[in-house]
Amino acid sequence: MDYFTVGSGNFVDQKRFPYSIVPEASVKYFNADMLEFGGFAHVQVATDAMTLTFMDGIGVDRYQYSIRPRK
Secondary structure (H helix, E strand, C coil), X not given: CCCCCCCCCCCCCCCXXXXXXXXXXXXXXXXXXXXXXXXXXXXEECCCCEEEEEEXXXXXXXXXXXXXXXX
């Protein structure tokens, strides 16, 4: 099962809390740069996959992940 947390608030917190209890290979993308303009995720759903693209505040792709349907 894949979980994605996508969102932004009005403060940037560079801590990865509770990072110490998250399995090491689980965090694939984390961005909390004080000098950037936040970001968002674009979700595209098709019959063969659902693709999440994480973009920075100026629209540059930072990370992408596709989920295939169960067989």
